[in-house]
Amino acid sequence: MAIHKTEGIILNTQNFRQTSLIINFYTRDFGKLSGLLKGAREELGKFGSNLDLFSLNEIVFYKKNQSKLHLVSQCDLKKDFRGIKKDLEKVKKAFSIVGLLTSLTVEEDKNEEIFNLALSCLEQLENGSRLDRILIIFKIKFLDYCGFKPHLDSCVSCNNRIISQARLSFKFGGLLCEDCLNKDIKSRNIFRGTVASILYIEKNNFDSVLRLGINHEIMRELNQVLDAFLEFHLDKKLPESSEIMIGT
Numbered sequence: 417m418a419i420h421k422t423e424g425i426i427l428n429t430q431n432f433r434q435t436s437l438i439i440n441f442y443t444r445d446f447g448k449l450s451g452l453l454k455g456a457r458e459e460l461g462k463f464g465s466n467l468d469l470f471s472l473n474e475i476v477f478y479k480k481n482q483s484k485l486h487l488v489s490q491c492d493l494k495k496d497f498r499g500i501k502k503d504l505e506k507v508k509k510a511f512s513i514v515g516l517l518t519s520l521t522v523e524e525d526k527n528e529e530i531f532n533l534a535l536s537c538l539e540q541l542e543n544g545s546r547l548d549r550i551l552i553i554f555k556i557k558f559l560d561y562c563g564f565k566p567h568l569d570s571c572v573s574c575n576n577r578i579i580s581q582a583r584l585s586f587k588f589g590g591l592l593c594e595d596c597l598n599k600d601i602k603s604r605n606i607f608r609g610t611v612a613s614i615l616y617i618e619k620n621n622f623d624s625v626l627r628l629g630i631n632h633e634i635m636r637e638l639n640q641v642l643d644a645f646l647e648f649h650l651d652k653k654l655p656e657s658s659e660i661m662i663g664t
């Protein structure tokens with residue numbers, strides 16, 4: 417067994433036997449990772465972390481070759497995001513982020529862009545004010561980094577430039593031009609402003625997209641479209657953040 421050290425955000429925890437915990441982390445160097453913390457419930461303070469959800473920790477673990485559950489020997493708190501825990505709206509958004517990391521990422525598939533994105537969103541949630549757009553930015557960039565980026569530059573079917581009103585097809589994963597509309601009767605209308613916002617957020621860095629002005633109508637449609645895209649890829653309804661919180 418090789419020993420490794422990395423940073424990880426706690427996605428969820430579950431009791432294991434009488435005294436231990438199994439924790440799912442999203443780590444910088446290994447992607448989503450399951451760790452067994454022996455004695456964590458028996459000997460409080462054994463680990464230098466409160467082991468709270470969405471906290472950032474430095475972990476040392478023994479990586480097993482035959483199993484996806486690895487033995488964590490050290491877990492030291494780096495950031496507990498206390499500022500998020502004081503505000504229910506912030507907590508709900510943080511739960512949505514860890515919920516999507518849990519549901520849509522593959523075990524032990526390193527993706528440092530996703531790790532940095534999640535960390536930036538949690539830091540911004542803790543310190544910032546533009547709460548309404550943090551989750552939108554997370555979803556747009558997360559879809560991109562997961563390889564599920566919607567095709568919005570041209571028609572997803574014939575690749576022609578979109579000139580007039582296009583419709584969004586979840587089945588095809590992007591916009592359909594007027595000639596291709598009949599290929600998906602379930603495609604939906606989408607504002608040009610919504611398409612432009614998604615493209616802008618995909619192409620620009622986190623700090624600059626936070627300042628992007630988005631009106632209420634576009635914001636509402638972005639939420640609908642992004643959730644529908646995520647649900648299409650998850651093949652199930654996204655849980656409300658209140659359901660995730662009750663489930664933990």
Ligand SMILES: [Zn+2]
Pocket residue numbers: 571572573574575576592593594595596
């Ligand atoms: Zn077309």
